[in-house]
Amino acid sequence: MLELKQLYQGFRDPQTIASLAKDIAQVAHSLDQQINIMEVCGGHTHTIMKYGLLDLLPDNIEFIHGPGCPVCIMPKERIDQAAVLAQQEDVILVTLGDMIRVPGSQGSLASFRAKGCDIRPIYDPLDTLKIARDNPNKTVVFFAIGFETSTPMTAILLQLAEQEKLANLFFHINHVLVPPAIDAVMHDPNARVNAFIGPAHVSVISGAKIYRPAVEQYGTPVVVSGFEPVDVMESILRIVRQKAAGKAELDIQYSRAVSEQGNLAAQAKVEQFFQIRPQFRWRGLGPIPNSALQLRDEYAHRDAELRFKDRLPVKEIDDHKACQCGDILRGLAKPKDCKVFGRGCNPETPLGSCMVSSEGACNAYYRYQGIDSKEQHHG
Amino acid sequence: MADVSTKEKAIQLSHGGGGKEMNKLIRDLFFAEFDNPILRSEEDAAKLELQGATAFTTDSFTVSPLFFAGGDIGKLAIAGTVNDLAMMGAEPQYLSCSVIIEEGFSLKDLTTIVRSMAKELKQSGARIVCGDTKVVPKGCADGLFINTSGVGRILRPNISAANVAPGDAIIVSRDIGCHGAAILMAREGLTLESTLQSDCATLWPVVEQLIAANIPLHAMRDATRGGLSAVLNEWAVAANVGITVNEASIPVCDEVKGLCELYGFEPMDLANEGTFILAVPNDIALGALEIMQRFGHCESAAIIGTVSDELPGKVILRTPWNTKRYLDLPQGELLPRIC
Numbered sequence: 165m166l167e168l169k170q171l172y173q174g175f176r177d178p179q180t181i182a183s184l185a186k187d188i189a190q191v192a193h194s195l196d197q198q199i200n201i202m203e204v205c206g207g208h209t210h211t212i213m214k215y216g217l218l219d220l221l222p223d224n225i226e227f228i229h230g231p232g233c234p235v236c237i238m239p240k241e242r243i244d245q246a247a248v249l250a251q252q253e254d255v256i257l258v259t260l261g262d263m264i265r266v267p268g269s270q271g272s273l274a275s276f277r278a279k280g281c282d283i284r285p286i287y288d289p290l291d292t293l294k295i296a297r298d299n300p301n302k303t304v305v306f307f308a309i310g311f312e313t314s315t316p317m318t319a320i321l322l323q324l325a326e327q328e329k330l331a332n333l334f335f336h337i338n339h340v341l342v343p344p345a346i347d348a349v350m351h352d353p354n355a356r357v358n359a360f361i362g363p364a365h366v367s368v369i370s371g372a373k374i375y376r377p378a379v380e381q382y383g384t385p386v387v388v389s390g391f392e393p394v395d396v397m398e399s400i401l402r403i404v405r406q407k408a409a410g411k412a413e414l415d416i417q418y419s420r421a422v423s424e425q426g427n428l429a430a431q432a433k434v435e436q437f438f439q440i441r442p443q444f445r446w447r448g449l450g451p452i453p454n455s456a457l458q459l460r461d462e463y464a465h466r467d468a469e470l471r472f473k474d475r476l477p478v479k480e481i482d483d484h485k486a487c488q489c490g491d492i493l494r495g496l497a498k499p500k501d502c503k504v505f506g507r508g509c510n511p512e513t514p515l516g517s518c519m520v521s522s523e524g525a526c527n528a529y530y531r532y533q534g535i536d537s538k539e540q541h542h543g
Numbered sequence: 544m545a546d547v548s549t550k551e552k553a554i555q556l557s558h559g560g561g562g563k564e565m566n567k568l569i570r571d572l573f574f575a576e577f578d579n580p581i582l583r584s585e586e587d588a589a590k591l592e593l594q595g596a597t598a599f600t601t602d603s604f605t606v607s608p609l610f611f612a613g614g615d616i617g618k619l620a621i622a623g624t625v626n627d628l629a630m631m632g633a634e635p636q637y638l639s640c641s642v643i644i645e646e647g648f649s650l651k652d653l654t655t656i657v658r659s660m661a662k663e664l665k666q667s668g669a670r671i672v673c674g675d676t677k678v679v680p681k682g683c684a685d686g687l688f689i690n691t692s693g694v695g696r697i698l699r700p701n702i703s704a705a706n707v708a709p710g711d712a713i714i715v716s717r718d719i720g721c722h723g724a725a726i727l728m729a730r731e732g733l734t735l736e737s738t739l740q741s742d743c744a745t746l747w748p749v750v751e752q753l754i755a756a757n758i759p760l761h762a763m764r765d766a767t768r769g770g771l772s773a774v775l776n777e778w779a780v781a782a783n784v785g786i787t788v789n790e791a792s793i794p795v796c797d798e799v800k801g802l803c804e805l806y807g808f809e810p811m812d813l814a815n816e817g818t819f820i821l822a823v824p825n826d827i828a829l830g831a832l833e834i835m836q837r838f839g840h841c842e843s844a845a846i847i848g849t850v851s852d853e854l855p856g857k858v859i860l861r862t863p864w865n866t867k868r869y870l871d872l873p874q875g876e877l878l879p880r881i882c
Contacts (some may be wrong), residue, residue, distance in 0.1 A: 166803035216866025
């Protein structure tokens with residue numbers, strides 16, 4: 165029988181990590197340049213902070229924490245829409261984990277739940293089917309969030325809802341895409357990123373191929389990496405080796421599950437139910453064309469944005485002026501640069517979304533803040 | 544033992560009405576199971592003979608589900624209060640027991656829970672000497688709430704979070720996170736199959752051994768809600784000391800590790816109901832550990848860290864590859880990660 169520990173044990177081996185750190189330092193030392201690696205995904209930010217990896221890296225390697233956290237990039241108006249949906253008579257709003265903590269302009273979904281709205285956080289999107297079946301007289305809205313990794317699950321949920329003819333299940337789609345976010349970061353005139361670590365779980369679905377254009381257009385190495393400390397350290401080593409050899413290539417570190425093409429069946433499912441949304445406003449990054457998905461016209465009858473169109477607020481709402489989530493998501497600032505970090509803004513009462521999710525950069529810094537590392541302490 | 548285990552009988556509002564039905568419930572169930580002369584005296588208040596410094600604590604218990612792998616709300620209600628006394632170096636003596644029951648609650652389940660309480664009391668020798676029963680209309684409570692208060696004679700004074708001192712070692716009594724993990728697994732929505740059991744247990748027997756062996760106990764605390772992280776952070780602040788723990792030394796079983804991997808939780812944040820942390824001077828830490836392991840059924844007890852005067856108020860976690868980070872207090876409700 166496969167045990168979970170077999171999946172991670174070797175990838176947290178202290179000796180392997182120490183020897184990778186040594187190799188990284190050796191190669192990085194020979195470089196006369198600063199390497200600014202953007203780990204696109206919040207999961208990697210979490211790995212780097214939780215395992216204290218910054219302590220192991222030489223001075224000329226810096227991490228810039230990217231916009232790949234589905235909770236962090238959700239603009240307030242979308243959360244307000246979720247709150248309005250939850251306040252409708254006989255509506256059950258279903259969403260994933262951390263989403264219920266993110267503040268909208270009128271409060272978080274958790275605060276609306278406390279006021280009596282029926283809001284249910286779930287772990288598996290397919291649990292929504294049971295909720296819809298068990299409550300035939302209610303309207304169930306699935307507030308779908310996530311990057312390429314989680315979109316196929318929403319597609320399957322939709323497919324099953326269609327097959328079962330569950331007329332009371334609707335979708336509010338907030339699925340977003342990684343490559344347009346990378347473009348948005350790189351098109352900023354102040355962009356400092358010169359290497360990327362790409363999230364492996366996205367590429368398990370979409371393949372490593374989605375990063376080819378970035379490698380070619382920006383001349384930056386992209387290494388598709390797993391989430392264990394050995395994975396991240398090995399990916400850093402591969403980046404510094406490319407830099408030392410003067411190369412910029414697409415490389416798959418997480419070869420145990422990622423291929424160039426990805427999961428074609430999952431891609432076909434996404435294709436079947438979703439189409440590109442002409443524009444989506446990202447928290448911190450602003451509107452990015454073709455950066456998100458929406459339901460195909462054939463499934464418009466399940467689109468909560470259409471079903472409740474007359475009631476959903478569309479006014480764009482920016483973050484609190486003091487909140488620097490935008491600069492942090494674009495890699496222009498670190499959490500400690502923000503005036504309200506750890507003071508007005510903490511995980512209990514977050515001002516910005518980067519403090520909410522365990523994958524948000526501010527949250528990771530607040531929890532794990534490196535000690536004696538290059539990063540300044542908080543508090 | 545009185546036979547109240549009639550099939551599918553349910554608690555009705557009249558069971559809390561102060562009349563015949565309530566008297567029958569109290570006599571047939573609570574008196575029968577908790578039987579002792581002080582309780583049987585049926586006065587308005589129990590008369591207690593107390594000697595010297597006495598510890599006094601109270602706790603209310605609400606748990607969903609009421610029955611979980613390794614225990615139930617009854618066992619929890621006894622162990623929880625008894626453990627709070629034990630952590631102060633007090634021998635648990637007298638407890639009160641108040642129950643708030645939702646109308647329609649199964650009499651069979653109530654019986655099981657009360658019997659479980661009676662069984663757990665035997666672990667410490669404490670007695671329930673007074674109590675109260677209320678029944679509230681359906682929908683006004685989630686099945687059953689229990690409050691227990693307890694008093695105990697302090698055998699070892701000066702055990703306090705403020706007494707954690709530089710030069711102390713930190714010991715944990717067993718592998719952490721089992722209760723939190725078992726409850727999460729039992730809840731709707733997180734369907735997993737596992738043999739994992741809550742650690743719910745009475746800690747007095749092992750504390751009694753430590754006291755008998757004359758171990759100088761600086762501080763003790765059971766790591767309930769907030770887990771190991773909460774206890775260590777509270778101590779660091781209360782005593783104004785820095786605490787460093789070695790991640791590799793913290794015992795965590797594979798099932799708890801696995802659940803944490805899947806859902807993105809930290810074992811150090813998960814609740815325990817029969818696991819305690821203690822701070823003792825470094826030079827007797829091994830002795831304390833041996834007593835816990837040999838006589839206290841704490842086979843997986845371990846020394847996990849040290850106390851110093853560096854970075855006062857902070858808890859630092861040292862990873863197996865010798866990097867450091869803060870071990871912060873857990874915040875907010877535990878929600879599974881998204882991807």
